[in-house]
Amino acid sequence: MTSLNTDINELVDPAPAGGLTAKDVSCWFGERKVLERVSLEMRPRTVTALIGPSGCGKSTFLRTLNRMHELIPGAQLGGQVLLDGEDIYNPEVRATETRRRIGMVFQKPNPFPAMSIRENVLSGLKLSGLKADDPDSIVEKALTRAGLWKEVSDRLDSAGGALSGGQQQRLCIARSLAVEPEVLLMDEPCSALDPTSTLRIEDTIAEISDRVTVVIVTHNMQQAQRVSQQCAFFLAAENKPGHIVEAGPTSTIFTRPSDPRTEDYVNGRFG
Amino acid sequence: MTSFTSETNVSYDNDRPRALRSWKVEDLTLLLGTAFSALALNWIFYTALTTATGATGFVVTWTLLFYTFYYLANRIELGPQAASDRLWTAFTWSAALLLLAPLITILLYVIVKGLPGLTKDFFTQDLSATGTLDTGGGASAAIVGTLEQVAIAVFISVPLGVLTAVYLNEVRGKFRRPVRMFVDAMSGIPSIVAGLFIYAVWIVAFGHGFSGFAASLSLSILMLPTICRTSEEVLRLVPGGLREGSLALGATRWKTVRQVVLPTAASGLVTAVVLGVARAVGETAPLIMTAFGSTALNRNPFSGAQDSLPLFVYRLITNPFPAQQQRAWTGALVLVIVVLILFTAARWLGARASGQKR
Ligand SMILES: Nc1ncnc2c1ncn2[C@@H]1O[C@H](COP(=O)(O)OP(=O)(O)O)[C@@H](O)[C@H]1O
Ligand SMILES: [Mg+2]
Numbered sequence: 001m002t003s004l005n006t007d008i009n010e011l012v013d014p015a016p017a018g019g020l021t022a023k024d025v026s027c028w029f030g031e032r033k034v035l036e037r038v039s040l041e042m043r044p045r046t047v048t049a050l051i052g053p054s055g056c057g058k059s060t061f062l063r064t065l066n067r068m069h070e071l072i073p074g075a076q077l078g079g080q081v082l083l084d085g086e087d088i089y090n091p092e093v094r095a096t097e098t099r100r101r102i103g104m105v106f107q108k109p110n111p112f113p114a115m116s117i118r119e120n121v122l123s124g125l126k127l128s129g130l131k132a133d134d135p136d137s138i139v140e141k142a143l144t145r146a147g148l149w150k151e152v153s154d155r156l157d158s159a160g161g162a163l164s165g166g167q168q169q170r171l172c173i174a175r176s177l178a179v180e181p182e183v184l185l186m187d188e189p190c191s192a193l194d195p196t197s198t199l200r201i202e203d204t205i206a207e208i209s210d211r212v213t214v215v216i217v218t219h220n221m222q223q224a225q226r227v228s229q230q231c232a233f234f235l236a237a238e239n240k241p242g243h244i245v246e247a248g249p250t251s252t253i254f255t256r257p258s259d260p261r262t263e264d265y266v267n268g269r270f271g
Numbered sequence: 272m273t274s275f276t277s278e279t280n281v282s283y284d285n286d287r288p289r290a291l292r293s294w295k296v297e298d299l300t301l302l303l304g305t306a307f308s309a310l311a312l313n314w315i316f317y318t319a320l321t322t323a324t325g326a327t328g329f330v331v332t333w334t335l336l337f338y339t340f341y342y343l344a345n346r347i348e349l350g351p352q353a354a355s356d357r358l359w360t361a362f363t364w365s366a367a368l369l370l371l372a373p374l375i376t377i378l379l380y381v382i383v384k385g386l387p388g389l390t391k392d393f394f395t396q397d398l399s400a401t402g403t404l405d406t407g408g409g410a411s412a413a414i415v416g417t418l419e420q421v422a423i424a425v426f427i428s429v430p431l432g433v434l435t436a437v438y439l440n441e442v443r444g445k446f447r448r449p450v451r452m453f454v455d456a457m458s459g460i461p462s463i464v465a466g467l468f469i470y471a472v473w474i475v476a477f478g479h480g481f482s483g484f485a486a487s488l489s490l491s492i493l494m495l496p497t498i499c500r501t502s503e504e505v506l507r508l509v510p511g512g513l514r515e516g517s518l519a520l521g522a523t524r525w526k527t528v529r530q531v532v533l534p535t536a537a538s539g540l541v542t543a544v545v546l547g548v549a550r551a552v553g554e555t556a557p558l559i560m561t562a563f564g565s566t567a568l569n570r571n572p573f574s575g576a577q578d579s580l581p582l583f584v585y586r587l588i589t590n591p592f593p594a595q596q597q598r599a600w601t602g603a604l605v606l607v608i609v610v611l612i613l614f615t616a617a618r619w620l621g622a623r624a625s626g627q628k629r
Contacts, residue, residue, distance in 0.1 A: 106519075112513060
C-alpha cells in the first residue's frame with residue numbers, strides 16, 4: 001500500500017535524488033542470520049528513524065545501505081538496495097562510489113587524528129579522489145551546515161581531536177557533507193554525547209535534511225520523534241533474525257501503532 | 272562551622288597550586304644521615320674489624336646496611352607503613368641507578384679514552400698514507416662508509432618492512448601466517464650468517480665483489496624483521512573506527528592505508544625505523560665479508576671495498592701500537608655520537624609527526 005503511494009509520487013516528481021529502497025534485505029554473519037527480508041522505503045530529503053531494542057540488527061541494516069556490511073569478514077547479504085532505482089550491489093557499480101554518495105556517521109566520533117580540522121573536512125574529497133576547486137568555501141559551507149563554523153572558524157588548522165565530543169561528531173558530519181552525498185546514514189550519533197551536544201546534532205539533522213536523505217538509528221524515543229518524519233521499528237525474537245515489525249510516519253508509529261509490540265516499545269515497556 | 276570557615280580563609284586565600292608531595296628538610300637529612308652512617312659502619316667493618324677487601328663487596332654491604340638503617344630510622348620517625356613505603360622507593364631508585372650505571376660507565380669510558388684523538392683531521396682524513404706508527408690520519412673512510420651503508424639499508428628495508436606490516440595488518444591476505452612465521456624466523460638469523468649469505472650469493476655467485484652495497488644488503492636482512500614486526504604492532508594500535516570512517520567516505524583500501532592509517536601511526540613508525548637502525552649500525556660481523564674494510568676513502572658504495580666504523584674499531588683495537596689503539600677508541604666514540612645523533616633526530620621527527628596535530 002505504501003509502495004503504491006511512492007510509485008505515484010515518483011511519477012509526479014520524476015527524479016527525487018537520494019531515495020533509498022531496501023528490498024528483501026537479509027544478512028548473515030557466517031552461518032548466523034541476523035536480518036530477514038527487510039524491506040523499507042527511505043524517501044528523499046526525509047529523515048527516517050530506525051528504532052528497536054539492542055541487537056535486533058539496526059546497525060547491520062544501516063551498514064548494508066552503503067556497502068559497509070561486506071567489509072566484515074564472513075558477512076553476507078541477500079536482496080536489493082536501490083538508490084534512485086539503481087541497485088547499489090550491481091557488480092558494475094563501484095562500492096567506493098556508492099559510499100561517497102551514501103555517507104555515514106558513526107556512534108563514536110572518529111575524526112582523523114593526524115589531520116587538522118580543515119584537513120578533516122576536506123579528507124573525503126582527497127580520499128575519494130575528487131578535485132576541490134575552492135577548498136576554502138567547501139570547508140566553510142560544510143562546517144556551517146554541520147553547525148560548527150562559528151566555533152572553529154578561527155582555529156581551522158588545529159587538531160580535530162582536540163575538540164569536545166559533540167564538536168568532533170559535528171566535524172564528522174561536516175566531513176561527510178563535504179563530498180555532497182545524497183544520503184547520510186547515522187548510527188546512534190548522539191549516544192556518546194551530553195544532552196546539549198545532542199540537541200545541537202538534532203538541529204544539524206533538521207538543517208541538512210532539506211538537501212540529503214537521512215537515515216538515523218536511535219535508542220532515544222524523544223529524539224526519534226523530534227527529528228524524524230518516517231520511522232521503522234525493528235525487532236528480533238530470541239535467537240531469530242531481526243525484521244521490521246512496523247514502518248510508517250513517525251506520528252503514527254508513536255500515537256496509533258498498529259502492532260501491540262510497537263506500542264509497548266515506544267512507551268518504554270521493554271527494550 | 273565558623274571556625275572551619277575562618278581556617279579555610281586563612282590557609283587557602285592564595286590562589287595557586289598547592290604542593291601535595293613536598294620533600295621536607297628532615298626527609299633529606301634522614302636519607303643522607305642513614306647513608307653516611309651506613310658508610311661509616313661499613314668502613315669500620317672493612318678496615319678495623321675484618322680483613323675483607325674489594326670495591327664490589329664494599330658497595331654491596333654498604334647498600335644493605337643503608338637499607339636497614341633507612342628502614343629503621345623511618346620506622347621510628349613515621350611508623351611501619353611509611354617506612355616500608357620509603358624502603359620500596361629506595362629499592363626502585365636503586366634498580367634504576369643499577370640499570371643506568373653500566374650505560375653511564377660505558378659512555379664515560381669511551382669518552383675518556385676516545386676524546387684525545389678527536390681532532391678535525393679524524394673526520395677529514397683517511398689512513399691510506401698513514402703507517403702503523405704514525406700519528407695523524409683519520410676515520411673519514413669509516414664514517415662515510417657507515418653513513419652510506421646504513422642509509423642504503425634504511426632505503427631498502429623501511430619500504431619493504433612497512434609494506435609487509437601493511438600486508439599483515441591491513442590487507443590481511445591469505446598468506447598472513449606463513450609470512451609472519453618467516454619474519455619471526457628472520458629475526459633469529461645470527462648476523463654473521465646474514466653476512467655469509469650475502470657473501471655467498473651476491474659476492475661469490477653473482478661475482479659482484481666487495482662493496483658497501485653488499486654490506487647494506489646484509490644489514491637489511493637484519494633490520495627487516497625488527498622494522499616489520501614493530502610496524503605491525505604500531506599499525507594494530509590505529510583504531511578500526513578511523514579505517515571505517517575513511518572507507519565510508521568512498522576511499523579505497525590503499526588510500527585509507529596511505530592517507531589515514533600510516534599518518535596516524537607516523538610517530539610509532541619512526542620508532543620502528545630507529546629500532547631497525549639500532550640493530551644495524553653497530554654490526555661488525557656481517558661487514559667483514561661484505562664491505563671488507565679499507566684504509567682508503569671510497570665514496571662509491573656500489574663498487575670496491577669500503578670501510579665502516581665498527582670494522583675500523585675492530586681492526587685497530589687488535590693492533591698493538593698505541594697510535595692505532597687511540598684511533599680505535601676515537602672511532603668508538605664517533606660511533607656512539609653517530610648513534611646518539613640518529614636517535615635524537617628520530618625522536619624529534621617522531622614527536623613532530625604525531626605532536627603536530629594532537
Ligand atoms: N561483526 C559481527 N560479527 C558477528 N555478529 C555480529 C557482528 N556485528 C553484529 N553482529 C550480530 O548481529 C546482530 C545485530 O547486531 P546489530 O546490527 O549491531 O544490532 P543493533 O545495532 O540493532 O543493536 C547481533 O545479534 C550481533 O550479535
Ligand atoms: Mg547498533
